Amino acid sequence: MRAAAGSRRRAAAIGLAVLAAAAGGALSPPAAAEEETPPGQVEFPTRCLPPPETGLLPADGTTAARITVDRPAPRIGDTVTVTYRVAKTPAVDPTGAAAPVGAPAPAGRVLLGGAQAGEVAVTAVRPAEDAGPPGAHAGPPNTDPGEVGGVVPVASDAAMTGTFTVTAPGEITLTPGGYTLPTGTHCTPAGPSAPVSARLTVPPLPRLNLRSVSLAAAEGAPGGRVRVTGVGFTPGAPVTVAGRAGAAETADRAAAAADAWGRLAAELPVADRATTAVVAYEGPAWTPEEGSRPAAYTVLEPAPVPAPAPEPPGGLSMAQAGAAITLGAVGYGAGGAAPGRIGTVTVTDTRGGAAGWTLTGRITELTGPGGIRVPGASLTWAPSCTPAPPAPPALPAAPAPPTPPAQVAPGSTVGRCTPGSPGPVGPQGAVLASGAGAPPAGGAAGFTVDAEVSLHLPPYTPPGAYRAVLTLTLS
Structure with missing residues (x-):
């Protein structure tokens, strides 16, 4: 019973890809507004080598190209379709005629960088109705031939595609590489490398947190100590054991270390009456990735002392x-x-x-x-x-039990x-x-x-x- 001024009190604890068909001749991007540069299109110096039998000299100039992907934010293990389009090329036409059916299909390389290195081989898609041997030019023949030795004409819907599998998290860059035209002309970047045309962002894999703690007691008086055991911590890592009240830590704290098997044993003095749970974590502060789930703990007020x-x-x-x-x-x-x-x-x-x-x-x-x-x-x-x-009077014989009042x-x-x-x-x-x-x-x-x-x-x-x-x- 706890006394108060003018009163008596008692406290009770209550428990309870879209693939575009490629046209004959060279390559080009999708239609865009006149003089408008499509997003991601880059230019780079290029040297184009005609087939030796033509007797033509190499052509130097600028290639305009762009790369697009069907998944700008893939996850590890996903397959990404890459599309490489050439809008302008310095290659010269060794024939002046349209590329015939059966000519080699346009092909090229896309270079991967950043979080994942490598390259993607791309080639033009061949429509089913276009007969010809494997690897032949994709799409209908070029109906707009140029002059012999002139710039190779560009069709409006040509595209080269290929795929690769994502293997690493982070940013992956895609850069245009060399390409080969149906005329047999091979073009390569003249500088160290072409500019980056596209980027992918790959999120990291989720980390599984197996850290957990248990308490020897779920409640105790202020100033008492509770034994804390845990598993799933990094072997040998320093660990902080702390009291918690909702989303904030309390003043109760103890230092410990995980053993070679990632196990934890510590005693936490609990003096802060605001403590409602106990956590353990690695690093400077508790996070869901580096800490255990809270284990419930109740600080009990001392029972009132009877007079x-x-x-x-x-x-x-x-x-x-x-x-x-x-x-x-x-x-x-x-x-x-x-x-x-x-x-x-x-x-x-x-x-x-x-x-x-x-x-x-x-x-x-x-x-x-x-x-x-x-x-x-x-x-x-x-x-x-x-x-x-009232209390029964003292009699030699035991009185009959009183009738309980209603x-x-x-x-x-x-x-x-x-x-x-x-x-x-x-x-x-x-x-x-x-x-x-x-x-x-x-x-x-x-x-x-x-x-x-x-x-x-x-x-x-x-x-x-x-x-x-x-x-x-x-x-």
Whole structure:
């Protein structure tokens, strides 16, 4: 029983690719507005070598090309389709005639860089109706031939495609490489390399966090120590064990180290009353990737110490049969009410006179696993109050047991005792019972106060034990 000015109190702990058909001749990008450069198109110096039998000299000039992909943000293991289009080439035409059916298909290389090195071989797609040997020119013949020795004409829908598999996370660059035209002319970048035309961003693979901790006890008094064990940590890594209240750490902290098998053992002093869970982590601060899930822990207030001597005559006092209240279980999916009962309270009034008394209660919010909180207003009660039967006189033979008094409906009055109204308790408090007065000086009046309690939880409340403190005040 904890004394307060002018009152008596008792606290109770409550538990509970699109592929484009390639045309004859050279290569070109999709149609764009006149004089408008398509996104990703780059230019680079190029040397083009005609077939030796033509007797033509190499042609130097500028190639305009662009690379597109069907997946700009693939994941590791995905297949990416690469399309290489040439809009302008310095290659000279060794024939001046359209590329015939059966000419070699345009082909080229796309260079990979950044997070993944290598190259992608690309070639033009051959329509099924275009007969010819394997590797022959794709698409209909060029219907717009040029002059012998003139610049090779470019068709409007030519494209070369190929695929590669993503093997590394990070940024992958795609750069135009050399290409071969249906005329047999081979063109290569004249400088160190062409500019980057396209980029891919590959996210890293998710990391599996197997770190976890368990506690030797789920609750304890302030200043106590709790043994913490854990698994799944990096072998030999320093580990911080800390108290936690919601998303923030508390002042409780201890240092430890994982053994060669990644196991952890430590003792954490818990002095901060705000601590509602314990975590362990590697690095400077807790993160979901480097730390364990919180393990629920409750700091219990010390039980009130009973008075060493009874209340002197002429006082107002109360006593309770057991302070802890254990509620029933509630199904996870359905939710519902967890029933329980407070410990019976006996109120004794020996003051005399017309002074009355009031017994009230209030409850803190309930704290559950991982710092989950349930409002105290979720707890309701239905009080009852009866006059306490007088002590039987001492007789040689044992008297017959007294008949238990009937409980009183809420709102009615029996003698000088009135039970409070049923309803929520909450942090603001509610009346459990009240008395209208006392017998003359030197007399004594006793009352027995009870209450059925019920905690109402919504469906899918996270499972686990929930605790709160219910404080009764007599004044």
